[in-house]
Amino acid sequence: xxxxxxxxxxxxxxxxxxxxxxxxxxxxxxxxxxxxxxxxxxxxxxxxxxxxxxxxxxxxxxxxxxxxxxxxxxxxxxxxxxxxxxxxxxxxxxxxxxxxxxxxxxxxxxxxxxxxxxxxxxxxxxxxxxxxxxxxxxxxxxxxxxxxxxxxxxxxxxxxxxxxxxxxxxxxxxxxxxxxxxxxxxxxxxxxxxxxxxxxxxxxxxxxxxxxxxxxxxxxxxxxxxxxxxxxxxxxxxxxxxxxxxxxxxxxxxxxxxxxxxxxxxxxxxxxxxxxxxxxxxxxxxxxxxxxxxxxxxxxxxxxxxxxxxxxxxxxxxxxxxxxxxxxxxxxxxxxxxxxxxxxxxxxxxxxxxxxxxxxxxxxxxxxxxxxxxxxxxxxxxxxxxxxxxxxxxxxxxxxxxxxxxxxxxxxxxxxxxxxxxxxxxxxxxxxxxxxxxxxxxxxxxxxxxxxxxxxxxxxxxxxxxxxxxxxxxxxxxxxxxxxxxxxxxxxxxxxxxxxxxxxxxxxxxxxxxxxxxxxxxxxxxxxxxxxxxxxxxxxxxxxxxxxxxxxxxxxxxxxxxxxxxxxxxxxxxxxxxxxxxxxxxxxxxxxxxxxxxxxxxxxxxxxxxxxxxxxxxxxxxxxxxxxxxxxxxxxxxxxxxxxxxxxxxxxxxxxxxxxxxxxxxxxxxxxxxxxxxxxxxxxxxxxxxxxxxxxxxxxxxxxxxxxxxxxxxxxxxxxxxxxxxxxxxxxxxxxxxxxxxxxxxxxxxxxxxxxxxxxxxxxxxxxxxxxxxxxxxxxxxxxxxxxxxx
DNA sequence: GCCGCATGTCATAGG
DNA sequence: TACCTATGACATGCG
Numbered sequence: 001x002x003x004x005x006x007x008x009x010x011x012x013x014x015x016x017x018x019x020x021x022x023x024x025x026x027x028x029x030x031x032x033x034x035x036x037x038x039x040x041x042x043x044x045x046x047x048x049x050x051x052x053x054x055x056x057x058x059x060x061x062x063x064x065x066x067x068x069x070x071x072x073x074x075x076x077x078x079x080x081x082x083x084x085x086x087x088x089x090x091x092x093x094x095x096x097x098x099x100x101x102x103x104x105x106x107x108x109x110x111x112x113x114x115x116x117x118x119x120x121x122x123x124x125x126x127x128x129x130x131x132x133x134x135x136x137x138x139x140x141x142x143x144x145x146x147x148x149x150x151x152x153x154x155x156x157x158x159x160x161x162x163x164x165x166x167x168x169x170x171x172x173x174x175x176x177x178x179x180x181x182x183x184x185x186x187x188x189x190x191x192x193x194x195x196x197x198x199x200x201x202x203x204x205x206x207x208x209x210x211x212x213x214x215x216x217x218x219x220x221x222x223x224x225x226x227x228x229x230x231x232x233x234x235x236x237x238x239x240x241x242x243x244x245x246x247x248x249x250x251x252x253x254x255x256x257x258x259x260x261x262x263x264x265x266x267x268x269x270x271x272x273x274x275x276x277x278x279x280x281x282x283x284x285x286x287x288x289x290x291x292x293x294x295x296x297x298x299x300x301x302x303x304x305x306x307x308x309x310x311x312x313x314x315x316x317x318x319x320x321x322x323x324x325x326x327x328x329x330x331x332x333x334x335x336x337x338x339x340x341x342x343x344x345x346x347x348x349x350x351x352x353x354x355x356x357x358x359x360x361x362x363x364x365x366x367x368x369x370x371x372x373x374x375x376x377x378x379x380x381x382x383x384x385x386x387x388x389x390x391x392x393x394x395x396x397x398x399x400x401x402x403x404x405x406x407x408x409x410x411x412x413x414x415x416x417x418x419x420x421x422x423x424x425x426x427x428x429x430x431x432x433x434x435x436x437x438x439x440x441x442x443x444x445x446x447x448x449x450x451x452x453x454x455x456x457x458x459x460x461x462x463x464x465x466x467x468x469x470x471x472x473x474x475x476x477x478x479x480x481x482x483x484x485x486x487x488x489x490x491x492x493x494x495x496x497x498x499x500x501x502x503x504x505x506x507x508x509x510x511x512x513x514x515x516x517x518x519x520x521x522x523x524x525x526x527x528x529x530x531x532x533x534x535x536x537x538x539x540x541x542x543x544x545x546x547x548x549x550x551x552x553x554x555x556x557x558x559x560x561x562x563x564x565x566x567x568x569x570x571x572x573x574x575x576x577x578x579x580x581x582x583x584x585x586x587x588x589x590x591x592x593x594x595x596x597x598x599x600x601x602x603x604x605x606x607x608x609x610x611x612x613x614x615x616x617x618x619x620x621x622x623x624x625x626x627x628x629x630x631x632x633x634x635x636x637x638x639x640x641x642x643x644x645x646x647x648x649x650x651x652x653x654x655x656x657x658x659x660x661x662x663x664x665x666x667x668x669x670x671x672x673x674x675x676x677x678x679x680x681x682x683x684x685x686x687x688x689x690x691x692x693x694x695x696x697x698x699x700x701x702x703x704x705x706x707x708x709x710x711x712x713x714x715x716x717x718x719x720x721x722x723x724x725x726x727x728x729x730x731x732x733x734x735x736x737x738x739x740x741x742x743x744x745x746x747x748x749x750x751x752x753x754x755x756x757x758x759x760x761x762x763x764x765x766x767x768x769x770x771x772x773x774x775x776x777x778x779x780x781x782x783x784x785x786x787x788x789x790x791x
Numbered sequence: 792g793c794c795g796c797a798t799g800t801c802a803t804a805g806g
Numbered sequence: 807t808a809c810c811t812a813t814g815a816c817a818t819g820c821g
Contacts, residue, residue, distance in 0.1 A: 657808090682800095683800065686811085686812095687800075691798085692812080697813085
């Protein structure tokens, strides 16, 4: 009996110790049952240890007096404090989050002394239901926690825990590892149900009942329903501002922010905080949950003890690891020493920070984006996104990008726009519009050769599509290829034939009016060109004409050049304008009949043939100054002007032979003039022919290259097919050999023995029959007839 | 000065 | 036979 009583008594004592360890006040009056010596022996002089919170890190009292945390006088001390807190709480009525903020402000400047082992106020200020629930909870410490408590008791021989130790203990206790954090990348929100903080993953809570959870959840909901409309400001501005304005408020701020995170994740936050608090200890549990769970509780004078601060620190460290609020932590390096080295290292490591970034809540990201220093990986993330967006363009080369990248096209567009805007849109366009020129007439006039305008009309009538191409084409067609008159270089004959055949009467008219034409063979061109407008190269040449005219003073027959050169913008003489515009650039090298005043070099004696042809009529120009090619006249033009040829070179070149002959006859030219005119015609046609020839040659080369590429592709394809056929053939041979072997293996001689493959062979008949014969004799075995197989 | 390219020109063959 | 076209070859200018 005594044994049982002793056993029961000791069991009660042990239970009281455990309850005390859990933060519950245990007043079982052991003193009345125990002899003082026993009491001393059982509880020892360190009996206060039973009520010492192992998570109490700084056992110092507020007033600074050296009250030992294990002293039994602490009970009365905290009772007094609790009562004072009640009194102080009566004069305040504040919004919870404001209270939180005030709490932070008041705490930091002068950290309260530590060591409130059994600080009861959070518990007592907790809701009654919670308190009852807590008070009535069966104490079910897990083995792990028990071990931890034992360790803590051992460690508590020292006066306090360092935060590092607490963190270390936290990390050892929690199964929440970095890997698990990393595994949470991409699931920062809403996945906390699967978070390692789940009940399965956490150590079993000391106190865990459904009622408690329900009450806590209700309190959380009440809290968040109040805080929700304002929590954003509180969390993101007030807390940050508070933290920034103070040197050492990090963990409170972080903790608050972490609480906010939990507030945003209500469903998960309850479990997390609750379990976390359970793990960390009762004061924190009740302090946080009690105050946060009930708004009015937050009005309590949450005397910010260092104990609570440390709880929050530990809590926040844990939660910070979860939420990876790197920014806030990083903004307060003074408190970095409160973190474990591992965490610190990860915090400063770029690659690890990436994982933190991945875990960053949205608020933190926003915070980072507002200018706070954020990890480089965050930047890299954005950069990657941008690069991917760009890379998308580069990776998949879109036709549009190709088009945009084509500088030549852009230059062409720019130059074309410039030509249209500056060259034609202003003065000439207005002028032509005032003169009532229809579009096709404008296009004709841009050819700059009025003497052939009638034929040009015919040409345009025969090819109306050319007009539909707009002024650009007309301007381009007015290039120095002299194809503007003879049409496409690819089919000069056809175009010429069509135009000239259809315009024979027109040409006849022009011929009939030879007298008048002769009167101004070139000057009229000039006049027409200058008065009615030229484009691009013609304008450029026009200026050159005027300069040449002043210097050489060699006028055409009856020619008089108007001095309205300034009709055209000066930049039309700008050589750079033409650069990058192949068709206009080509004009620079065009020396001949393409336009009335194309300009080969005067001193240029092209070939021996040219020299021979020029010996009679081009010598006067030999003394002319050497000019740039853009300033030069066509040699034949020069010669024609020298010999007073009354036709334009275009007319000479492009007229049908009949009309040309009539022209020569009607104009009564002398021998030199006839020779020159014929040479001009010959060279002009040959020039066009040469251009066409070269174009064809290029086309042929391009076609050959394409053919080569096509043949190479075909060759590669044939090689692949050949290899595939060979592989198939090998496979067929292999299968045939296997089949042969299989068939042969099933054959037996008359004695029932397998046939020797070296002596016999199979013969496959055309009808599908298979016979066995001797290799040497080739005769059928008598007995083998039976083994004849029909395939 | 050399080189490549573009162009003009001549000679010539062929239609 | 005259004319035209195509083309090779050459010369020249330019970048």
